[in-house]
Amino acid sequence: MKIFLVPLLCLLLSFSALGQDQSGRSYVKKDSKVDQLLDAYRKNNRNRGMQGYRVQIYSASGNRSKLLTDREKASFDEAYPGIRSYITYDEPYYKLRVGDFRTRLDAERFMRQISSQYIYSMVVTDRIRLPQLSPDENDPVEAEQ
Secondary structure, X not given: OHHHHHHHHHHHHHOXXXXXXXXXXXXXXXXXXXXXXHHHHHHHHHOOOEEEEEEEEEEEEOOOHHHHHHHHXXXXXXXXXXXXXXXXXXXXXXXXXXXXXXXXXXXXXXHHHHOOOXXXXXXXXXXXXXXXXXXXXXXXXXXXX
């Protein structure tokens, strides 16, 4: 919550310097510190996520490796529409990693499920997207909304 309040508060304080020029148009005098705060806020948001696990199902290097990795991703996305897939480039390899698993156990379960199709799959540590929060049926606040 503090992450949102700090830039908002600074923005509101900087807009307190409102005025008008001779033609009657309004203007805002912005403090340079607002830009610094916004840059810090953007950097902080880029690093969102958490440490977790993914299953690497494909890796390629050499000529046409990007094209082959894209094809493999399309094939996986069609077969498993509920699981996100990510292509990363770690020179000289393009890697296709799937899933956003919080625990190694969850990643290994999924790897066993796809092991007949992707025999060279392996669980890797990666920065994953934050899991979606689902409303709790027993929570009275969520039930009222």
